[in-house]
Amino acid sequence: MLKRSPSLTEQVKSHLKQRIVASEFEAGRIPSESDLASELNVSRNTIRDALSRLEMEGFVVRRQGAGTFVNQHGLLVKTRLDEIVPYEILIREHGYEPAIKLLCVEEQPADSGLAAALNLQAGEPVLVIHKLFLADASPVIFNQTHLPLKWLKRPHTPDDFLAPIYQILPKLCQQELAYSFSEIVPLIAPPWLMDRLALPSTPTALLALEEIGYNPDNDPILKACSYFRDDLLRLRLIRRQSQ
Amino acid sequence: MLKRSPSLTEQVKSHLKQRIVASEFEAGRIPSESDLASELNVSRNTIRDALSRLEMEGFVVRRQGAGTFVNQHGLLVKTRLDEIVPYEILIREHGYEPAIKLLCVEEQPADSGLAAALNLQAGEPVLVIHKLFLADASPVIFNQTHLPLKWLKRPHTPDDFLAPIYQILPKLCQQELAYSFSEIVPLIAPPWLMDRLALPSTPTALLALEEIGYNPDNDPILKACSYFRDDLLRLRLIRRQSQ
DNA sequence: CAGTGGTCTAGACCACGGG
DNA sequence: CCGTGGTCTAGACCACTGG
Numbered sequence A, B: 001m002l003k004r005s006p007s008l009t010e011q012v013k014s015h016l017k018q019r020i021v022a023s024e025f026e027a028g029r030i031p032s033e034s035d036l037a038s039e040l041n042v043s044r045n046t047i048r049d050a051l052s053r054l055e056m057e058g059f060v061v062r063r064q065g066a067g068t069f070v071n072q073h074g075l076l077v078k079t080r081l082d083e084i085v086p087y088e089i090l091i092r093e094h095g096y097e098p099a100i101k102l103l104c105v106e107e108q109p110a111d112s113g114l115a116a117a118l119n120l121q122a123g124e125p126v127l128v129i130h131k132l133f134l135a136d137a138s139p140v141i142f143n144q145t146h147l148p149l150k151w152l153k154r155p156h157t158p159d160d161f162l163a164p165i166y167q168i169l170p171k172l173c174q175q176e177l178a179y180s181f182s183e184i185v186p187l188i189a190p191p192w193l194m195d196r197l198a199l200p201s202t203p204t205a206l207l208a209l210e211e212i213g214y215n216p217d218n219d220p221i222l223k224a225c226s227y228f229r230d231d232l233l234r235l236r237l238i239r240r241q242s243q
Numbered sequence C: 001c002a003g004t005g006g007t008c009t010a011g012a013c014c015a016c017g018g019g
Numbered sequence D: 001c002c003g004t005g006g007t008c009t010a011g012a013c014c015a016c017t018g019g
Helices: A008-021 A033-040 A044-056 A072-076 A087-093 A112-117 A158-162 A165-173 A191-196 B008-021 B033-040 B044-056 B072-076 B087-093 B112-117 B158-162 B165-173 B191-196
Strands: A060-063 A067-070 A098-109 A125-135 A138-148 A179-188 A205-214 A220-228 A235-241 B060-063 B067-070 B098-109 B125-135 B138-148 B179-188 B205-214 B220-228 B235-241
Touching (some): A033 A044, A044 A060, A112 A220, A165 A220, A179 B179, B087 B138
Antiparallel strands (some): A179 B205, A205 A220, A205 B179, B179 B205
8 A cells, every 4th residue: 555656545545445335334334534544554634535535426425523434325326427437338337238339430621610619710620430339239329529630640540439539539649638518408319310329219308418528738629429318328416515 | 814614725715716707817827836825824735625626616727737727618617517506596697587486385195216215104295396497587497396294393384495495404404405416317398397397389308307315414305306498508517537 | 947736744623423 | 522524734755847
């Protein structure tokens, strides 16, 4: 427990997470922060940082004066929308076997909306990647990613685009995805989407996630739209009192 | 800058937020953490805590070795889904004048699903509160809150239920809302909802937020379903790299 | 290279909970 | 009352950015 680089805090966090899911703590009570600090030979602040993150993720509840406790409800939540998680993992955590189908990769000129969102000249060429994610062979997510061609530093093959976008970016573009702003939009599946997602021909409501992704320098580098079949995947999040 | 109770961190945070929205920082650059620490007479850790929260909320971007900067994109985002915010404020931040209409408050026995979600006996009485939120007089959110009758410690009048639920709970139930787990569900408005939300008679997609609210002791205390007209309100959130 | 944010420590005091 | 988590401090070292 003395290596660097995963940070100490991160090591403590995964250590505790492991013990939590293994139900190692009697009656859901986690040892006091001071006890953990001396047990793991780190300062109490480091323990507190780790516990704060576990609390944010819903694994733990803290009560001043009483103690820190395992959050049974948090353990049941499969997937949270407030983190960028590869869709394969999201699908697997819902109990399905994930698969990806790369439908098409094409070059298009940016329309004015896209150009404005990504700080481009109108008409600048953009790579559009169409992907379909399957859960146990049923289509569940259709994803459309717009990536300005100017970011591509290397020639690419279709296989490159099977990976999650945040793995593609460092390799092909020497860019990194730091965060994204996402809009959540409900829609009635139009015919072309019913087709892509193999929906029954009755009108169906879908969730769309429209995201602009930024690099650590705070420049917009991509736009992504994802359409979810919510009968197979449920999007969840934890909301907290603001102040 | 020496009072307690809003915490020092919280005071520093709102102080900085104020200066950010007033565009006080040249070229979006925020002074270094050490400078802020001596300027505000607090330790660097306190400054860092405040900046971390501002970063979480999207107001600020930090880059190791370079500095801390105002996030222009973050300032444009009106409302974030990952915090519990009163719907009135959400509506106002979208540029409308909010209003609330209390439609009805009735007592019902809990069905089995509700009983399981809230740890109740099947059939236990539950108060169901129906509220409609208006933006410039147009209905935008229909909210249905299920509150077990056993929590009510005092007699209530309809007026009590005009306030946000997290203000009602302390007064009427001596309870506090700590956090909630929310499912995001798209749906096609059924006739009764089209009626409530004054939707046109063409099929319309809506967002539903289905929440279970917990108190600090981690007991479920209420269930709430809210239906949003997304043509007037857009729900947004910031997603970050998990690790 | 100097200056920035990132991490960690040791120690202090406070506010709250439960016995 | 004691033990818990909540807050804050002062100081240290590291990793990274930029000129």
